[in-house]
Amino acid sequence: xxxxxxxxxxxxxxxxxxxxxxxxxxxxxxxxxxxxxxxxxxxxxxxxxxxxxxxxxxxxxxxxxxxxxxxxxxxxxxxxxxxxxxxxxxxxxxxxxxxxxxxxxxxxxxxxxxxxxxxxxxxxxxxxxxxxxxxxxxxxxxxxxxxxxxxxxxxxxxxxxxxxxxxxxxxxxxxxxxxxxxxxxxxxxxxxxx
Amino acid sequence: xxxxxxxxxxxxxxxxxxxxxxxxxxxxxxxxxxxxxxxxxxxxxxxxxxxxxxxxxxxxxxxxxxxxxxxxxxxxxxxxxxxxxxxxxxxxxxxxxxxxxxxxxxxxxxxxxxxxxxxxxxxxxxxxxxxxxxxxxxxxxxxxxxxxxxxxxxxxxxxxxxxxxxxxxxxxxxxxxxxxxxxxxxxxxxxxxx
DNA sequence: TGGAGGCTACCGATCGATCGGTAGGCAAGT
DNA sequence: ACTTGCCTACCGATCGATCGGTAGCCTCCA
Numbered sequence: 001x002x003x004x005x006x007x008x009x010x011x012x013x014x015x016x017x018x019x020x021x022x023x024x025x026x027x028x029x030x031x032x033x034x035x036x037x038x039x040x041x042x043x044x045x046x047x048x049x050x051x052x053x054x055x056x057x058x059x060x061x062x063x064x065x066x067x068x069x070x071x072x073x074x075x076x077x078x079x080x081x082x083x084x085x086x087x088x089x090x091x092x093x094x095x096x097x098x099x100x101x102x103x104x105x106x107x108x109x110x111x112x113x114x115x116x117x118x119x120x121x122x123x124x125x126x127x128x129x130x131x132x133x134x135x136x137x138x139x140x141x142x143x144x145x146x147x148x149x150x151x152x153x154x155x156x157x158x159x160x161x162x163x164x165x166x167x168x169x170x171x172x173x174x175x176x177x178x179x180x181x182x183x184x185x186x187x188x189x190x191x192x193x194x
Numbered sequence: 195x196x197x198x199x200x201x202x203x204x205x206x207x208x209x210x211x212x213x214x215x216x217x218x219x220x221x222x223x224x225x226x227x228x229x230x231x232x233x234x235x236x237x238x239x240x241x242x243x244x245x246x247x248x249x250x251x252x253x254x255x256x257x258x259x260x261x262x263x264x265x266x267x268x269x270x271x272x273x274x275x276x277x278x279x280x281x282x283x284x285x286x287x288x289x290x291x292x293x294x295x296x297x298x299x300x301x302x303x304x305x306x307x308x309x310x311x312x313x314x315x316x317x318x319x320x321x322x323x324x325x326x327x328x329x330x331x332x333x334x335x336x337x338x339x340x341x342x343x344x345x346x347x348x349x350x351x352x353x354x355x356x357x358x359x360x361x362x363x364x365x366x367x368x369x370x371x372x373x374x375x376x377x378x379x380x381x382x383x384x385x386x387x388x
Numbered sequence: 389t390g391g392a393g394g395c396t397a398c399c400g401a402t403c404g405a406t407c408g409g410t411a412g413g414c415a416a417g418t
Numbered sequence: 419a420c421t422t423g424c425c426t427a428c429c430g431a432t433c434g435a436t437c438g439g440t441a442g443c444c445t446c447c448a
Contacts, residue, residue, distance in 0.1 A: 024221075024306075025221055025302075027220075027221035027222035030432075040397095041399055042434080042436095108302075147379075151366075151368075152377075155361045156380050159360065163350070179346065186384050189342070189383065190383045234425090235424075236410095237424075237426080240410075241424065
């Protein structure tokens with residue numbers, strides 16, 4: 001279906017598109033801009049993608065798959081809910097840095113997708129939230145959970161993590177390690193008794 | 195400068211623009227769409243505004259002024275930092291509902307402004323964050339603050355509040371009162387000792 | 389061994405539609 | 419008479435997308 005070079009080029013297109021859309025938004029990024037950024041013409045670009053909209057869908061879908069692979073899967077073996085939640089937050093924040101903080105900022109752009117595509121992405125986010133909710137419920141069963149609404153709390157936790165991409169600036173002297181630690185501690189302090 | 199009816203029409207233009215941009219983003223909202231939404235032609239629309247970009251700036255500026263007027267000002271008389279922070283979160287979340295949750299979602303669109311305009315908005319957000327940081331510092335002086343980084347914590351708190359607009363759906367049975375209470379409790383639990 | 393056929397990865401040119409914005413006029417209130 | 423508020427009619431630029439075409443490589447078969 002594709003040569004190794006073509007495969008690499010294809011990935012470069014999607015990676016560059018994600019980067020540009022983070023900076024300028026979906027509607028604010030033209031296919032001409034993207035073509036120029038990857039050193040192609042618009043026509044050449046369309047060899048790699050079906051449409052601008054489909055490209056956005058694939059970027060978001062790929063990002064969610066990455067989240068599941070790098071956060072959900074690795075913590076499946078952790079039976080203690082507190083430690084599992086700690087590790088989820090840790091891995092998620094580390095993932096943000098590893099992939100340039102980018103993808104979290106693109107999710108609001110799912111409004112530009114077809115309803116059916118929106119539903120797919122929405123469901124993947126919901127599945128991720130369910131993992132957080134499940135850990136919270138287990139904590140509640142152990143009597144270690146504060147008296148909070150599990151659904152609202154799960155969303156709050158996710159917002160503190162995804163929100164990092166919205167305010168973090170490299171030049172402020174905050175290191176990745178520090179931010180990981182702070183985000184874990186903030187959220188765990190919020191939900192644990194004592 | 196304007197008749198009362200004209201003033202009202204002017205406000206309707208900006209209010210409608212904000213609403214459309216929340217749904218479709220800045221670049222995704224055309225002036226033709228906006229004109230149709232307020233029952234005007236594009237030319238008539240431009241009687242009320244200078245440019246699309248300037249309109250966005252005024253919307254964001256107005257939103258920040260509202261935040262200062264409805265959250266910062268009312269809590270100035272509260273000397274106890276814990277109670278002040280509680281009230282800030284309470285008022286901010288209530289403000290989200292009162293104004294349709296809209297404006298929080300528009301702030302990422304400040305990337306479409308001129309650098310000088312961006313700076314103005316950025317500074318207003320920073321001033322707001324300073325109010326949260328100040329309350330946290332006072333709490334620390336009283337020995338009631340968890341061992342957390344004040345700057346990071348302030349951002350986390352703001353993200354849980356602004357983040358509500360990104361996940362809240364009316365049809366899930368979560369009431370405004372419940373959400374206010376949950377958001378206050380989550381954040382206070384995160385930052386207070388014990 | 390060489391040539392035919394097919395495939396990938398692109399290009400220049402161009403499509404109709406839509407973009408943000410404007411010139412100039414007209415009707416109504418003060 | 420002048421301003422306010424809006425209109426019709428239009429501008430150049432850019433949008434996403436598609437057209438026919440091609441350079442270069444790989445495979446297969448005589």
